Amino acid sequence: MLKYLARRSIYMLVILFLSTIGIFYALRYASGDPSSSALNPLATEEQRDVFRDRIGLNDPIYEQYFRYMGTLLQGDLGESVVNGRQVSDQLRQNGKNSLILGLSALALSYLIAVPLGVLAAVRRNTWVDQSALGGAAAGMGVPNFWLALLLVWLFSLTLGWLPSAGCCSWQQLILPTLVLAAEGTAIIMRMVRSSVLEQMNQDFVRVLRAKGVPERKIIGRHVLRNALIPVISLSGLRFGQIIGYTLIVEVIFRWPGVGFLLVDATLRRDFPVVQFFSIMLIFFVVLANWLAELGYGIADPRIRRA
Amino acid sequence: MSTDAATLSDPSDPETGSVLSIKDLEVSLLFRDGSVQVVRDLTISVSEGETVALVGESGCGKTMTALSIMQLLPDPPARITRGSISLDGRELTTLKPKQMRKVRGDQISMVFQEPLTSFDPVFSIGSQLIEAIREHRSGVSKKDAREMSIDILREVQIPEAEKRIDAYPHELSGGMRQRVMIAMGLILNPRVLIADEPTTALDVTTQSQILELIKREQEQRQLGVLLITHNLAVVSQVADRVAVMYAGEIVEQGPADLIFSDPQHPYTQGLLRAIPDMNSARTFLLDIPGRVPDPRATPPACHFAPRCPHGIERCWQEAPKLERVDERHQLRCWNPQPLDEHVVPPDEWREDREA
Amino acid sequence: MAIATREREDWEQRAAKLDARQLSPTKEALRRLWENKLTFFGAIVVLLYIITAIIGPSLAPHDYADQTLSDARIPPPDSTYPLGTDALGRDVLSRLLKAIQVSVIVGFGTTAIALVIGTLVGLVAGYHRGRVDTLLNGLTEMVWGFPLILIAVIIIGVLGPGLKGVIIAIAFINWAAFARVVRGETLALREREFVVGARALGKSDLHIMFRHILPNTMPAVLVMASFYVAFAIIAEAGLSFIGLGAQEPLPSLGQMVADGRDLLLTNHWLSTIPGLTIVLLILALNAVGDGLRDILDPRLRIER
Numbered sequence: 008m009l010k011y012l013a014r015r016s017i018y019m020l021v022i023l024f025l026s027t028i029g030i031f032y033a034l035r036y037a038s039g040d041p042s043s044s045a046l047n048p049l050a051t052e053e054q055r056d057v058f059r060d061r062i063g064l065n066d067p068i069y070e071q072y073f074r075y076m077g078t079l080l081q082g083d084l085g086e087s088v089v090n091g092r093q094v095s096d097q098l099r100q101n102g103k104n105s106l107i108l109g110l111s112a113l114a115l116s117y118l119i120a121v122p123l124g125v126l127a128a129v130r131r132n133t134w135v136d137q138s139a140l141g142g143a144a145a146g147m148g149v150p151n152f153w154l155a156l157l158l159v160w161l162f163s164l165t166l167g168w169l170p171s172a173g174c175c176s177w178q179q180l181i182l183p184t185l186v187l188a189a190e191g192t193a194i195i196m197r198m199v200r201s202s203v204l205e206q207m208n209q210d211f212v213r214v215l216r217a218k219g220v221p222e223r224k225i226i227g228r229h230v231l232r233n234a235l236i237p238v239i240s241l242s243g244l245r246f247g248q249i250i251g252y253t254l255i256v257e258v259i260f261r262w263p264g265v266g267f268l269l270v271d272a273t274l275r276r277d278f279p280v281v282q283f284f285s286i287m288l289i290f291f292v293v294l295a296n297w298l299a300e301l302g303y304g305i306a307d308p309r310i311r312r313a
Numbered sequence: 314m315s316t317d318a319a320t321l322s323d324p325s326d327p328e329t330g331s332v333l334s335i336k337d338l339e340v341s342l343l344f345r346d347g348s349v350q351v352v353r354d355l356t357i358s359v360s361e362g363e364t365v366a367l368v369g370e371s372g373c374g375k376t377m378t379a380l381s382i383m384q385l386l387p388d389p390p391a392r393i394t395r396g397s398i399s400l401d402g403r404e405l406t407t408l409k410p411k412q413m414r415k416v417r418g419d420q421i422s423m424v425f426q427e428p429l430t431s432f433d434p435v436f437s438i439g440s441q442l443i444e445a446i447r448e449h450r451s452g453v454s455k456k457d458a459r460e461m462s463i464d465i466l467r468e469v470q471i472p473e474a475e476k477r478i479d480a481y482p483h484e485l486s487g488g489m490r491q492r493v494m495i496a497m498g499l500i501l502n503p504r505v506l507i508a509d510e511p512t513t514a515l516d517v518t519t520q521s522q523i524l525e526l527i528k529r530e531q532e533q534r535q536l537g538v539l540l541i542t543h544n545l546a547v548v549s550q551v552a553d554r555v556a557v558m559y560a561g562e563i564v565e566q567g568p569a570d571l572i573f574s575d576p577q578h579p580y581t582q583g584l585l586r587a588i589p590d591m592n593s594a595r596t597f598l599l600d601i602p603g604r605v606p607d608p609r610a611t612p613p614a615c616h617f618a619p620r621c622p623h624g625i626e627r628c629w630q631e632a633p634k635l636e637r638v639d640e641r642h643q644l645r646c647w648n649p650q651p652l653d654e655h656v657v658p659p660d661e662w663r664e665d666r667e668a
Numbered sequence: 669m670a671i672a673t674r675e676r677e678d679w680e681q682r683a684a685k686l687d688a689r690q691l692s693p694t695k696e697a698l699r700r701l702w703e704n705k706l707t708f709f710g711a712i713v714v715l716l717y718i719i720t721a722i723i724g725p726s727l728a729p730h731d732y733a734d735q736t737l738s739d740a741r742i743p744p745p746d747s748t749y750p751l752g753t754d755a756l757g758r759d760v761l762s763r764l765l766k767a768i769q770v771s772v773i774v775g776f777g778t779t780a781i782a783l784v785i786g787t788l789v790g791l792v793a794g795y796h797r798g799r800v801d802t803l804l805n806g807l808t809e810m811v812w813g814f815p816l817i818l819i820a821v822i823i824i825g826v827l828g829p830g831l832k833g834v835i836i837a838i839a840f841i842n843w844a845a846f847a848r849v850v851r852g853e854t855l856a857l858r859e860r861e862f863v864v865g866a867r868a869l870g871k872s873d874l875h876i877m878f879r880h881i882l883p884n885t886m887p888a889v890l891v892m893a894s895f896y897v898a899f900a901i902i903a904e905a906g907l908s909f910i911g912l913g914a915q916e917p918l919p920s921l922g923q924m925v926a927d928g929r930d931l932l933l934t935n936h937w938l939s940t941i942p943g944l945t946i947v948l949l950i951l952a953l954n955a956v957g958d959g960l961r962d963i964l965d966p967r968l969r970i971e972r
Contacts, residue, residue, distance in 0.1 A: 022810045033826040144958075148950045150902045152909045152922065153943050156929065164933055210430035216385055217425075218445050218497065219418035229433045236435070244813045251815025258910040270910055273825040281825040288818055296813065308435055308481045610683045613675050629675040 008304055008311050015300045019293050026289050031072050034282045079286075085279035087272070094283050097268055104174055105264030108257070109249050111180060112187035116245070120192045121238070124199025129226060131204065139196060146193030151252060155186045155259045172261040183260040187252055191245050198241055202234040209233075236306050243299025247292040331358040332401060332537040333382070333421070333505045339395035340377050340386065342608075348394075349608045352377050353561045355396070356635065359505060359537040364528070366540045366548040366569070368584075369558035372605055375541045378558075379507050382539075383423055384413045401504060419449040422498035426510040428490035432482035438493050439478035442466075445497050465496045469526060488519035492526065499530055505537040506530075512547060524551050545588060549573060554641075557581045560606055560616035563635060567642035577638060577649045579621045586652075615647065623650045707959020713952035721772035724765035732766040733917035734758060741935050754927060754938050763919040764942060770920050771946070774831065775901035778838040779893055785839070786846025787882070787889060793847070794854025795877050805851065812844035816903050824912045831904075834913045838900050849892055853885040887964035894957030898950045905946055921946045 078085075084094035127139040162182065163171035170179050206212070207230055215225045254266035261267070265284055272280035304310045340352035352374040359365045367375045380386050381393050384405065398405045400420060405413065417423075425431050432441060442462040446453055453461075459478070466474035469492040482490060491511060498506055508527065512520035528551050531538050542548060548555055548569065555573075556566040557580065565578040576582045583601040603620035612618050618628040627647045635645045725732070729750070736757035744752035744760070751760040793804035820837035827833040857863060858881065866876050905922030907913040914920035921942045928938030 018806065018810060021806075025810075030822060033822075037826045037828075144954060148898070148954050149947060150905055150922075150950065152906055152925065153947060156925065156932070156939060156943065160932055160936075210425065210427055211433045213385065214423075214425060214431045214494075215433070217383055217417055217423040218448065219414045219416070220444065220448055221414060229436075232435050233433065247813060247815045249815075251817035254817050254821055255906050255910055269821060270912065273821055274829065274911060276828070278825075281822070285818075285822045285825065289822075292815060292818065306435075309483050312481060312484065607683060607686055610679065610686050612679050618676070619679075626673055629673045629679075 011304050011310055012301065015297055019297045022293050023290060027076070027286050028069075028072055030282060030285050030289075031075060032068060034278050035068070035071070037278070079283070084283050087277050087280050094280055097280070098265070098283075098287075101263050101265050101268050104262060105253060105257070105266060107175075108180065108183055108187065108262060108264055109246075109253055111184045112191070112249055113242075113246060115184055116188040116191035116195055117242075119188075120195035121199050121235075124196040125203055125226070125231065125234075127196070128200045128203035128207070136200075139200070143193035143197050146189045149189075151186050151190060151255060152259055154189055155182070155256065158182050158185060174261075174263050179260075179262075183256050183262050186259070187249060187256045190252065191249060195238065195241065195245065199234065199238055202237055203230060206230045206234045236303065239306055240299055240303040242302075243296035246295035246299075250288055250292055250295075331360045333539065334358040334399045335378075335382070335396065336398075337396040338378065338381065338393065338398065340374070340381050340391060341394045342390045343392055344390055350394075350611075351391070351561050351608055352381070354635070355561075355563055357556050357563065357566065359539050361504075361537055362531060362535045363553045364531060364538040364540055364551050365554045365556065366542060366552035367556050367558060368542060368545065368548055370543055370605055373558045374561040375558050376509055379423065379509050379539065379541050382507060383417055383421060384408070384410075385417075385423075415449065418445055418498075418503075419501045420503050421505045421507065422501075422503040423507040423509065424491075424494050424498045424511050426513050428487055428494055428514065429482065431494060432490065434482055437479045437481055438485070439480075442478075442493070442497055442500060445500055449501055461500065462496075465500050466493070468530075469493070469496045469499075471496075487515055488522065491515060491519075491523050495523070495526060495530070499534070499536075502534060503536070505539065507539045507541070509541045510543070511540075513542070513544065520547065521550070527551065545584060557584070560611060561608065562616060562645065563643075564617065564645045565643065566635070567639070571639075571642055576652060577642070577644050578617075578646050579623060579650070580617050582652050583620075583622075615645075623648050704959045704962060706955050707962075710952040710955030710959065713948065714956055717768060717772060717949050717952070718776075720765065721769040725762075725769050728759075728762035728765045730759040730762045732758065732762040732919055734762075741931070743935065744937055744941075751941060752935075752937055754924075755931065755935075760924075760938065760941060763924060764921075764945060767919040767921045767924055767942060768945065770831070770914055770918065771901050771904060771949070774835060774838070774904045775897045778835055778842065778900045779897045781839040782842035782896065783846050783889065783893055786843035786848075787850045787885070789843070790847040790850025790852075791854055791877055791882060791885070794851040795858055795873065795881065797855075801851075804847070808844045808847045808851070811841060812848055814841055816841045817906065820903065820907055821912065824907075829912045830915050831913060831918070834904050834907050838903055842896055842900065845896065846889060846892060849888050850885050853888055854881055857881050857884050887960075891957055891961045891964060894953055894960055898953035898957070901946070901953075902950060 082095065084098065086093050087097070123139050127136040130136055159171045159182065162169040169181055170176075171182070173179050203226075207226075212225060212230065215229060216222075250266075253264060254270055256262070257264045257267040258270050265288065269281065269284040269288070271277075272284070335358065336356050338352055338355040339350060341348045341350050355374075355378060357365065357367070367378065369375050377386070377391065380391075382398055382405070386392060393406055396406070400416065405416065408416070432438065436444075439459065439462055442465070443455065443458040446458040446461055447455075463474045463478055466478060471477050471489060471492055477485070477489075485493065491514075495506075495511075506527070511527070512523050515523065524547060527538060527540075530536060538551075540547070540552060552569045554567065555569050556563045557572070557578065558564065559580050565572065565576065565581045572581065573585065576585055580601070583599075586599050587601065601620055606612060606616060606619070612629070614630055614632045615621070615624070615628040618624045621628065625648050631647075633645045633647050635643050638644045638649075729748075734757075736753070738757065739749070739753050740755055740757040742749055742753045744750065746752060749759045749761065751764065753759055754763070789804050789808065793801045793808070816837065819841055820834060823837045823840070824830070824833035827836070854877075863876060863880055866880055871879075904913055905920065905925075908920035908922035909926045911923075911926070914923055924942035925939045925946075928935065928940075928942075931938055
């Protein structure tokens with residue numbers, strides 16, 4: 008278990024390090040020379056150099072990187088070059104919104120997908136199974152922005168039941184959550200289904216029947232526990248994907264979250280904002296994966312007690 | 314399900330104390346465009362304290378037979394289409410699923426071939442033993458069930474049973490796992506234990522130990538054991554009676570020593586002759602030429618006819634029935650010949666020598 | 669002792685017929701393709717899209733960037749503008765044809781790049797194992813499963829909005845999926861007899877990798893490619909929808925849908941037409957992928 012954990016932790020740290028350095032360096036390069044905007048256009052090259060020196064831009068890149076990370080960890084997240092607002096303020100306001108949206112979508116997708124997957128597996132090849140698989144195919148095939156438009160057209164424009172954009176009432180939460188959860192639900196359902204089917208073909212199921220254990224206990228107690236282990240591992244991935252799709256969904260529904268902020272900042276070339284939120288989101292993706300792997304290691308006794 | 318009048322009288326009649334009695338069993342695979350019989354005309358019984366070995370190559374139907382006793386046939390497509398199976402006189406084939414479930418694990422137990430994959434990997438062996446107990450004896454408390462489990466683990470010679478009971482299946486060796494499987498099968502003191510290739514996945518020394526264990530338990534509990542195997546060495550070690558199966562039918566049945574010393578059916582003879590023997594003067598290996606027939610196209614009369622060294626025309630025209638040759642010996646053959654010690658070596662061997 | 673009787677001959681014939689019913693693998697595959705009509709039609713649809721992508725824009729009635737403000741928002745069908753015009757008076761059909769070209773090129777192009785890189789990495793890692801594998805596999809594992817959109821946004825943050833960033837991002841993430849699968853297949857295949865035999869004959873590693881192992885990984889790779897092209901197309905459309913992908917005047921299916929969003933109630937065709945165009949292509953690609961999977965190996969499982 009320890010060895011397993013150590014390996015996953017190393018991955019996590021390496022990814023974090025590489026990606027944050029990569030982002031930092033790339034954005035430093037992309038954001039160009041601030042001296043042109045800060046100083047008088049007639050300033051000489053020497054004056055620019057002095058300016059750059061003072062800001063610390065002539066220091067080696069890794070020094071700049073560590074300095075940046077240092078200030079980050081102290082809580083100074085930088086400020087937007089577009090509107091001058093503190094990034095930390097924006098984080099506080101929008102972070103909460105994203106969290107609500109993301110967690111709702113994650114919860115919804117699991118709540119639907121797991122029971123549906125088990126049902127489809129147990130009632131294999133019946134209409135239940137076929138329709139679940141068909142629904143999954145649709146959920147995976149339809150692009151999320153298209154689904155969003157369809158839902159908006161149906162529920163907002165035609166039926167008028169739900170608002171089409173904005174924050175933060177529960178009515179406004181519904182449509183974005185549905186769209187965000189759609190793809191994940193399909194994938195999780197298929198995985199649960201195939202995992203359950205795989206377990207049902209295992210030898211120990213036959214032995215359980217030979218012991219006289221009733222079918223419902225076999226499925227509920229034994230098959231399910233084994234089948235859900237890989238699903239745990241999947242959830243880290245799913246969370247990461249949701250973080251990704253949040254970017255699009257928040258923009259479509261004008262949900263003021265971190266994703267919306269990041270996309271907006273990208274379009275406006277607001278580098279400090281892009282930098283911070285990119286790093287932050289990557290951190291969460293990596294963390295989610297690491298936690299999922301940890302969960303997997305705990306759930307499977309073959310790893311836990313290796 | 315009809316029971317045809319048998320053309321033989323069973324050496325172990327229900328009236329004379331057989332625990333498990335199977336008559337004229339037929340198991341078929343049902344498909345949309347037809348059915349295939351994988352077990353046919355099978356009659357066999359097991360008495361208290363007796364080990365009956367069901368022997369045959371893979372695909373001959375022996376596992377199907379075992380599964381049908383337990384009513385565990387994969388349905389679809391397999392189903393019992395004829396015959397009766399009774400335990401202590403009680404007919405099993407007509408039981409409702411719920412009733413049969415109560416019988417399984419309690420009055421008839423089954424032990425399988427692969428000890429690792431036969432356990433749920435996420436539960437300790439103790440909890441799986443306790444599960445077996447509490448499923449059938451609802452009044453037993455968890456503590457008592459745990460005690461019972463530790464006791465039986467000791468009985469099957471698992472060292473440090475009180476500690477091992479909380480171990481997970483992957484933490485035990487193959488031999489120990491098989492012992493635990495047997496313990497799980499015996500914990501409720503069943504009338505019959507069915508063992509399907511219990512030692513095939515184990516090394517030879519462990520094999521011997523497991524067989525000894527089964528024999529010992531059998532004597533202590535007066536258990537009836539149906540041992541299914543393709544390994545004649547295993548049979549010789551523990552079996553009281555042997556039934557040889559070929560392509561879904563029993564072709565010869567009788568006491569173990571008799572079958573080994575005086576096999577009558579050409580298939581049995583072929584099997585025995587195929588065992589390499591260091592002491593014999595023979596220096597080549599003998600196998601049985603040909604292949605087991607595809608169940609969709611079984612030979613019209615005697616199933617063994619295409620491979621039989623002394624087949625006659627009748628073997629292709631009329632199906633031989635299982636008939637008594639002796640008081641306890643049955644045979645399905647039109648033209649049995651005594652075992653021929655002067656064997657003609659196969660052509661390749663002779664060509665090598667002559668070269 | 670062979671007995672020749674009528675009954676025996678009958679039986680031998682029946683047994684022989686059973687053996688003969690096994691078809692050759694290619695015939696078997698084609699038979700399954702024919703039975704799977706959905707896949708068949710899917711393949712045809714995909715082919716049509718590819719053809720459209722190649723010759724479509726040159727057959728367009730108008731220039732896709734041409735704005736005729738006086739002809740804005742004409743609904744289809746129309747004699748001059750078969751599919752109508754958008755808010756800036758541009759011909760929807762011409763834009764659609766160009767947008768299909770964009771989607772097809774991005775989808776297939778990025779997948780091709782990802783496929784090549786991923787297959788090479790997977791092949792080398794799986795074949796050589798040891799330290800090379802640890803390194804390459806570690807790299808693969810780190811990249812695999814990362815949210816594409818996030819990476820795309822970051823890359824676009826650096827490079828600026830436009831297709832260049834989108835293409836790099838998609839290829840940058842997707843290669844890992846191919847590498848993973850190919851590595852798995854290679855690890856299994858390298859232990860097979862024909863590989864061991866080739867090594868015993870003294871064939872070089874390169875020869876074994878490319879001549880023996882690579883062709884056997886192709887079925888799995890092709891199935892994946894199908895799904896990943898769809899994935900790439902959706903990703904590009906999504907990014908273009910929020911403005912980070914194809915930039916004006918270059919049309920993208922996603923961008924066209926976004927443009928029509930505000931006019932959903934009055935001029936819905938501006939969104940529905942490009943939207944349905946995308947959905948149809950995606951469904952067709954998925955059908956082809958599913959079918960390929962059934963044909964080539966029913967036991968194959970794809971995880972994204």
